[in-house]
Amino acid sequence: MGPVPIKPATILAPMAGITDTVFRRLIRNQGHCGLIMTEFTSSHGVIGSDGGRRKKSFNYLSFEPEEHPISSQLFGSDPQVMADAARICQDLGFDAVDINFGCPVKKVTKCNGGSGCLRDLGLVRSILETVKSALTIPLTMKFRAGWNDRELVHVKMAQMAEDIGVAAIALHPRTREQGYSGLSDWSRIAEIKAAVKIPVIGNGDILTPEDAVRMVRQTGCDAVMIGRAASSNPWIFRQINEYLETGSYWEPAEVDRHEIMSTYYRMLDEEEMPDTIGKMKQFASYFTHGVRNGAKLRVDIYHAKSSQQIRDLVDHFFTRELVAA
Ligand SMILES: Cc1cc2nc3c(=O)[nH]c(=O)nc-3n(C[C@H](O)[C@H](O)[C@H](O)COP(=O)(O)O)c2cc1C
Known part of the structure; x- marks a missing residue:
């Protein structure tokens, strides 16, 4: 990505409400993830032009030295505000x-941010040019294929980005109207890869290491970006590495799930993150995917009142209930 090497060529997708500094470090500590990114952050919030939200925006942008290389993700539709916010990043x-x-x-x-821009390529150009000229570090963009199937703009967007000097582009090939329904059409990733020379990052529906390899084979993309699968399988980057090296990969056992939950919950407690208990409840459902009797643990955690109680429930479940079951 310009002068910043992304090695291995795997990226944790930005996910609002998930990829905060604690979760990003949890992923980084498992190894083999080349780049992590912040949750999307309001450019108006960063420059302080929307009242009291500046502190919240800065919370999204806080990170620790061990998170490098790390990219900050911004949204907005005012080119100068975006450029000022990018400069702050x-x-x-x-x-x-x-x-x-x-x-x-x-x-x-509705304020033309995010996929709203896909219907106004003049605005996209203006944002990219203004932000690019404010930065010395690489500028990248992450985009959907278009507003809907009748208004696909991914190839035009990719060519425009290359023209302006954007260092790399990541495509989630669903349209805005598609939301998260249906499947990602990876042939759209192949189309932009054929249209530009800058690095193309493929994203969408990678659930397993086999999927990651398949995406690279089918599209020729230079790196893969993984979102939802990483929230329930934080080992996926390590698994991809093993799969590439040996043709098979390690699968987590219950003891590993216990360890990752305990580690994540301890980190949340230590960092005094906002809404620690809410985060613990949210992640209980991600981390207990596929665990025997996981539904019981989720219900118990849902009713818990303190973070210590949740941590005790997790320990009790994995060391007593599961062993006895
Ligand atoms: C809960 C959630 C939050 C997300 N937040 C962001 C975000 O802040 N910025 C962004 O570019 N994409 C965001 N996305 C989209 C993902 O980065 C990714 O493009 C999408 O989930 C497809 O990849 P996947 O199939 O690997 O999950 C979010 C997705 C989810 C499920």
């Missing part, structure tokens, strides 16, 4: 700035 020490042209959420698109 550069000054905070981020290795790259990414612009979100994919978010389908109404609150964002």
Whole structure:
């Protein structure tokens, strides 16, 4: 990605409500993830032009030295505000700035942010040019294929980005109207790969190491980006590495799930993150996927009142209940 090497060529997708500093470090500590990214962050929030939200935006942008290389993701539709916010990200020490042209959420698109921009390529150009000229670190963009199937713009977007000097582009090939339904059409990734020379990052529906390899084979993409699968399988990057080296990969046992939950919950407690208990409840459902009697643990955690109680429930479940079952 410009002068920033992404090695291995695997990226944790930005996910609002998930990829905060604690989760990113959990992933980094498992090894073999080449780049991590912040949750999308309002450019207006970063520059302080929307009242009291500046502190919240800065929470999204806080990171620890061990997170390098790390990219900050911004959304918005005012080119100068985006450029000022990007400059602040550069000054905070981020290795790259990414612009979100994919978010389908109404609150964002109604102000033309996220995938709202996909219907106004003049605005996309203006944002990319203005932000690019404000930065010395690499600028990247993450985008959807278009507003809907009748208005596909992924090839035009990719060519425009290359023309402006964007360092790498990541495509989630669903359309805005598609939301998360159906499947990602990976042939759209192949189409942009054929249209530009800058690195292309493929994203969408990678659930296993086999999927990651298949995406690279089918599309020729230079790197893969993984979102939802990483939230229930934080080992996926390590598994991809093993699969490439040996043709098979390690699968987590219950003891590994216990360890990852305990580690994540301890980190949340130690960091005094906002809404620690809410995060613990949210992740209980991700981390207990496929665990015997996991539904019982989820219900118990749902009713818990303190973080210590949740941590005790997890320990009790894995060391007593599961062993006895
Ligand atoms: C809960 C959630 C939050 C997300 N937040 C963001 C975000 O902040 N920025 C962004 O560019 N994409 C966001 N996405 C989209 C993902 O980065 C990714 O493009 C999408 O989930 C497809 O990849 P996957 O199939 O590997 O999950 C989010 C997705 C989910 C499920």
